[in-house]
Amino acid sequence: METGIKHISFDVEKIRKDFPILKRMVNGYPLVYLDNAATSQKPQVVIDALVDYYSNYNANIHRGVHSLSQEATNAYEQSRAKIQKHFNIKNAHEVIFTSGTTHGINIVASGFSEFLKPGDELLVSAMEHHSNIVPWQMLCEHTGAVLKVIPMNQEGELEMLEFVSLLSNKTKLVFVNHISNALGTINPIEEIIEKAHKVGAVVLIDGAQACSHLKPDLQALNVDFYVTSAHKMCGPTGVGMLYGKEEWLTKLPPYQGGGEMIKEVTFEKTSFAGLPHKFEAGTPNIADGIAFGVAIDYLNAIGFEKIAAYENQILEYATKRLLEIEGLKIYGTAKNKTSVISFNIGEIHPYDIGTIVDKLGVAVRTGHHCAQPIMDFYKIPGTVRASFAFYNTFQEIDTLINALQKAKQMLT
Amino acid sequence: MEIKDIQQEIIEEFAFFDDWMQRYEHMISIGKTMPLIEEKNKTEDFLIQGCQSKVWVYPELKDGKIIFTADSDAIITKGIVAILLRVFSNQTPEDILKADTIFIDEIGLKEHLSPTRANGLVSMIKQLKMYALAYKSQQN
């Protein structure tokens, strides 16, 4: 990502008006929402899309011949097309609607149990969310495959030389997050994908944290699987995307059985429907699926280049101001990172800090951020994490700093 | 002192403060006076689950009363545990089981009572009562 672009045209005050929740008071103070890596806030257009669906054209999709069902089906499929275009995906049927990143990873992990044998190797990075560890551990237990870990350095960057030396013709799968939720590191996924492919391994990228900050081009990346969640990109909860190359989605067995995903059912045998329906059993999350597309439109209307440039300024300013606090240590100082800052102040427990700043209206995350291996690596119980979105302001960072100073004073 | 009287005493103490910051500061200072658990008892067995910070509570029965010692790695949590111990330690199992905890609400720490809160005041109270129940059934 580019840094150093100053004074871009970015009217944050205008953008904030799109988000009704940002007007809220919390504990008597204006809300300062800095937990965007957990979930983003929703603009009015996304909220309206949900209300519009339920108020005006709620119907089950893909099945009815009546008008409402047609309208709902069209809107849902248009949303799939928006996602396809956004991520530069070759075919719309390579876009599978899921309930979120976790669901997408589980579809792939469970499907691979058919293709692995004892002694096969799976590579995971040292900075994964539990969602991108546990399903693969379960897969290893079923198949006798072995999980190996790509280590990271003190800055929170993957050791790429180690990665290369771990690769061999035994490596069947590599799964790494695009951006770390606990550290903000942007991983060199282009290189990871390319090198993994050289030994014939399949690559899944966990894009849960990435898609609110940047716009991945999945054909250019040549990645096999890419998963993400709408709720971190201004969309609703309960919906996400699994992208898979047609070749792989065709090979993978279905994850759930039910309606929608079949071609023909008799008691002797069922033949499965083609893509994407094979992976979309049952009535899907129609309203949220439609609103996912609206969220993508909203982000694109602002523009990812502007978002990245503004968030970089925010990151730079916040990092500088945070380091003014004596005893504050930042975890995750990769050269290439997004607007996520994990830190501790002296020996103060992150929970204490989170509790006090909340009293002052500032929402941060505390704890291990579902990434315990990272905390073990740094030998800490957890961190305070401030994660910024394009609707955060420089003043809000000042408010955070003042709240932290107050907390520090009370807690030492 | 009886549990009710101690609770009343704490309520009066906290009534003295008019903003949350002073209340928290007071709670933190109570934490510093807590009867600490011995290091050797800080084991998995005495760790309370469901807290984002670590909380250990150790019970001992002396002359029919339970003496609790405790510790936490977070200061605010330690203050909360210390307040609980002031109320519940050195009481009989029956009295502990009978006691309610609405005083927490009255001293302005209501937010910590939420069962979904990661610091688990609710699980702490449950654990203290579990110990009381265990000792009571031993006695019978």
Ligand SMILES: Cc1ncc(COP(=O)(O)O)c(C=O)c1O
């Ligand atoms: C890197 C990463 N992977 C996976 C997940 C899980 O996403 P979801 O809970 O939406 O399934 C998250 C969410 O915090 C994440 O940050």
